[in-house]
Amino acid sequence: MIKIDKETIKEMAVWAQVRVPEEEAEVMAKEFTETLAWIGERLKDPDLQKVSPMVSPFDEPIPLRRDEVIEGNQSQEILSNAPDTIPDFFCVPKMVE
Amino acid sequence: MTDITELTLSETLNGLGSKEFSSVEVTSAYIKKMEEKRHLNAFITETPEKALEMAKASDTRRSKGHVGKLEGLPIAIKDMFCTKGIKTTAASRILSNFIPPFESTTTQKLWDAGAVCLGKTNTDEFAMGSSTITSYFGVTKNPHNENCVPGGSSGGSAAAVAAHMCAGATGTETGGSIRHPASFCQVSGFKPTYGRCSRYGVIAYASSLDEPGVLGRTIKDCAHMIEVMMGYDPKDSTSSRKEVPELHKMLDKNIKGMKIGIPREYTELVPSNWESALTFLKERGAVIVDIEMPHTEEAGMVYYVISQGEATTNLARYDGVRYGERAPGETLEEMYMNTRMLGFGQEVRNRIILGTFFTSAKGYYDYFVPAQKMRSLIKQDFDKAFEKVDVLFSPSVPIRPFTIEEAKHGAAKGRFNDTYLMPSCLAGLPAGCAHNGLQVIGRQWDEATVLKVLDVVEEIK
Numbered sequence: 001m002i003k004i005d006k007e008t009i010k011e012m013a014v015w016a017q018v019r020v021p022e023e024e025a026e027v028m029a030k031e032f033t034e035t036l037a038w039i040g041e042r043l044k045d046p047d048l049q050k051v052s053p054m055v056s057p058f059d060e061p062i063p064l065r066r067d068e069v070i071e072g073n074q075s076q077e078i079l080s081n082a083p084d085t086i087p088d089f090f091c092v093p094k095m096v097e
Numbered sequence: 098m099t100d101i102t103e104l105t106l107s108e109t110l111n112g113l114g115s116k117e118f119s120s121v122e123v124t125s126a127y128i129k130k131m132e133e134k135r136h137l138n139a140f141i142t143e144t145p146e147k148a149l150e151m152a153k154a155s156d157t158r159r160s161k162g163h164v165g166k167l168e169g170l171p172i173a174i175k176d177m178f179c180t181k182g183i184k185t186t187a188a189s190r191i192l193s194n195f196i197p198p199f200e201s202t203t204t205q206k207l208w209d210a211g212a213v214c215l216g217k218t219n220t221d222e223f224a225m226g227s228s229t230i231t232s233y234f235g236v237t238k239n240p241h242n243e244n245c246v247p248g249g250s251s252g253g254s255a256a257a258v259a260a261h262m263c264a265g266a267t268g269t270e271t272g273g274s275i276r277h278p279a280s281f282c283q284v285s286g287f288k289p290t291y292g293r294c295s296r297y298g299v300i301a302y303a304s305s306l307d308e309p310g311v312l313g314r315t316i317k318d319c320a321h322m323i324e325v326m327m328g329y330d331p332k333d334s335t336s337s338r339k340e341v342p343e344l345h346k347m348l349d350k351n352i353k354g355m356k357i358g359i360p361r362e363y364t365e366l367v368p369s370n371w372e373s374a375l376t377f378l379k380e381r382g383a384v385i386v387d388i389e390m391p392h393t394e395e396a397g398m399v400y401y402v403i404s405q406g407e408a409t410t411n412l413a414r415y416d417g418v419r420y421g422e423r424a425p426g427e428t429l430e431e432m433y434m435n436t437r438m439l440g441f442g443q444e445v446r447n448r449i450i451l452g453t454f455f456t457s458a459k460g461y462y463d464y465f466v467p468a469q470k471m472r473s474l475i476k477q478d479f480d481k482a483f484e485k486v487d488v489l490f491s492p493s494v495p496i497r498p499f500t501i502e503e504a505k506h507g508a509a510k511g512r513f514n515d516t517y518l519m520p521s522c523l524a525g526l527p528a529g530c531a532h533n534g535l536q537v538i539g540r541q542w543d544e545a546t547v548l549k550v551l552d553v554v555e556e557i558k
Contacts, residue, residue: 002463004454012453016409017416017433018446032451035401036464042398043467045474053469054476056305057291057525057541058335065331077198081420090418093425093432 001040004032101126102261106170106318107345109264113159113169120159120169123264124152124213127171131215131262137238139247139257141176142184143216151213158211165211166325173263175254176217177224178204178309179298183214187300188232189222191421191440201298202333203267203309203326210325215263219253222442223412224269224302226250227277227514228504231444236501239282245498248281249509250274251312255282258312265313265322269299271306272400273494273518279312280494280534285555286312287319289544291525292337294323295330303407306400306522316531316551320345323544339542347545348552353382355550358486362393363517366495374535374557378490381553386486390478395471396519402455402468403523409452415440476524483540488550491517493536531555 006025009032013020020028075088084091101123104112112118128145148171155169179185179197186192200208208214221231229237229252237252239245240260247256251268255278258266268275270288279286288310296307309326313319324344330336357378364371379385417423417436424439426432441449454460455468482489495517499508508514517536521528527544530536531554539547 008454008459009450012450012457015457016437016446016449016453017413017430018437018441018450019434020446020450028447028450032454039398039402039464039468042395043464043471045392045395045471047474048467048470051470051473051477053466054472054523055469056335057476057523058337059541060292060337062334065334074198078419080198081195083417083421083423092418093427093429095429 002033002036004029004036102130105315106264106313106321107315109170110167110321114164120152120155120213121149123169124148124171124215127215127263130260134240134260134262137240137243137256137260138235139218139237139253139260139262140173140216141186141188141219141234141253144183144214147183148213148215151208155211155213165209167207167321168211169213170211170264171213171215172207172322173215173218173254173257173266174204175220175251175267175269177220177269177300178267179300180204180214180217183217185217185300186233187223188220188234189440189442189445190233191415191436193233193422195420197298199298202295202330203299206325206328207267207322218251218257218266221250221252222445223300223408224250224271224274225408225444225448227274227509228499229253230501230504231442233442239498241283242498244500246281246501246504248278248494248498250278252278254312255279255284255286258282258284258314265311265318267326268310268312270308270310270522271302271404272522273515275310275312276493276518276528276530276536277515279530281498283532283534284312284314285316285319285529285531285551286310287316287323287529287548287551288527289323289327290527290542292335293327293544295333295336297330297332301411303404304411305407306404308522308525314532316529316548316555317345317348319529320348320548337542342545344545344548348549350553352378352550352553355383355488356386356486357383357550358386358388358482358489360388360390360393360482360489360491362390363491366513368492368495368534370533370557371492374554377557378553388482388486388489390482390520392471392474392478393516393520396475396523397516399468399471399475399523400519402464403472405448405452406455406465407452409449409456412441412445412449472523475520478520479524479526488546489538490550490554491536493517493530493534531557533557
């Protein structure tokens with residue numbers, strides 16, 4: 001049985017770009033370990049070996065689109081919701097000295 | 098004159114058609130009702146001015162003989178659908194100031210058919226939940242008992258329909274989010290086959306599960322709206338080119354000889370009207386068939402793994418750079434982290450952390466892929482059932498609506514809350530429930546039969 005410790009929770013949180021307070025990580029680790037045990041039990045079905053994973057319920061062919069501009073020249077609209085901009089650019093905190 | 102808001106959507110369309118009243122009159126009546134019932138918190142954003150403007154335009158069109166399928170009809174939109182120029186939040190702080198520069202395909206189809214937008218309804222944050230308590234904008238109250246939740250995640254839409262604050266509303270389902278609140282608020286709800294309604298412009302939660310749908314006061318109301326929303330969209334690669342039937346014309350009340358399957362696993366807990374419901378259907382000429390769906394109980398686990406894995410991927414886009422609220426930080430990473438801590442509620446954060454595990458090297462092959470295989474087995478249960486029957490019939494949510502206090506203490510995690518709803522979402526099948534809480538599930542692409550049976554089921558007390 002897989003055991004999730006609070007270090008794993010904190011590692012996942014960093015990957016997900018969120019923070020988990022120490023005490024919350026402890027509780028989450030315990031609950032998640034129990035949940036994974038429950039999931040593991042349910043995945044012991046021998047029939048699982050006989051089927052392929054179902055990725056989507058959509059079973060029609062999915063055509064690729066042509067790589068072409070349909071609606072262009074909308075930089076002002078695209079920038080209109082950004083928290084910080086200069087003309088034609090999104091701004092983020094400085095990354096290089 | 099009678100209160101226009103008491104009419105069903107279908108009756109309102111008739112009244113507009115016979116010039117009994119204008120769209121401006123109907124829209125004004127609904128705006129008044131929205132003001133009266135504002136304490137229910139069904140709407141995140143009300144758009145009365147826009148609604149009156151659209152209503153006037155509709156009346157002008159009608160006077161010139163241009164009459165769309167939903168001409169002049171005031172409706173509400175779940176705040177998961179992007180609406181151009183109207184704030185769209187997904188009930189999250191991270192999108193609390195987001196004004197989409199584009200329109201979702203399904204709402205565009207509604208406006209093209211002449212519908213009028215009353216506003217945007219409340220939901221659980223990013224549609225993750227079944228109570229609306231995780232909304233950044235506060236919980237919605239159930240119009241039938243204001244101490245109770247309306248269900249969810251489309252709880253604002255269900256409450257707005259139940260309280261006659263709109264003629265009908267859109268919703269979305271990922272694991273039952275239309276049928277659940279429809280059942281709690283005693284209204285009708287319906288979602289078509291996955292691929293029928295474009296997902297373009299619908300804020301993504303779990304892409305292989307998300308499906309737009311509708312809530313209305315009757316099944317016929319739902320049929321009117323959904324047939325407008327369905328249809329091919331080149332902007333969504335999982336949108337079907339199949340022709341869309343005129344669903345509202347197919348409700349002929351005739352179910353004679355129809356084979357209706359009762360999945361044994363869906364009757365472990367049943368409401369008090371269950372036995373009389375079966376008698377009713379037999380009296381109407383249906384043949385009741387006992388069905389086995391052995392993988393039903395695994396649906397909750399499969400949903401948990403797949404929805405969280407997909408949500409993690411979808412919610413990675415909220416970084417405080419291009420849109421949404423930003424929290425400052427010294428470095429780029431710190432800004433991302435601060436933004437996502439401020440912007441996401443705890444339920445959403447927890448789900449994306451666990452989803453990160455399911456899509457990581459540690460979790461993917463041991464949990465995510467096996468869950469997708471189990472999804473195949475759940476789908477096969479339906480395939481086998483539909484070799485024997487035309488539709489499946491069961492309760493939707495066989496428990497009473499829980500109170501807001503109970504919801505805060507995890508009532509939504511209880512068994513039977515969504516047990517009978519999730520399998521059909523995983524299989525992507527058309528499904529709906531009537532105001533009496535009874536549901537019908539159909540074959541892929543066969544919305545017509547589901548609605549036809551529901552139209553009869555609706556008569557069950």
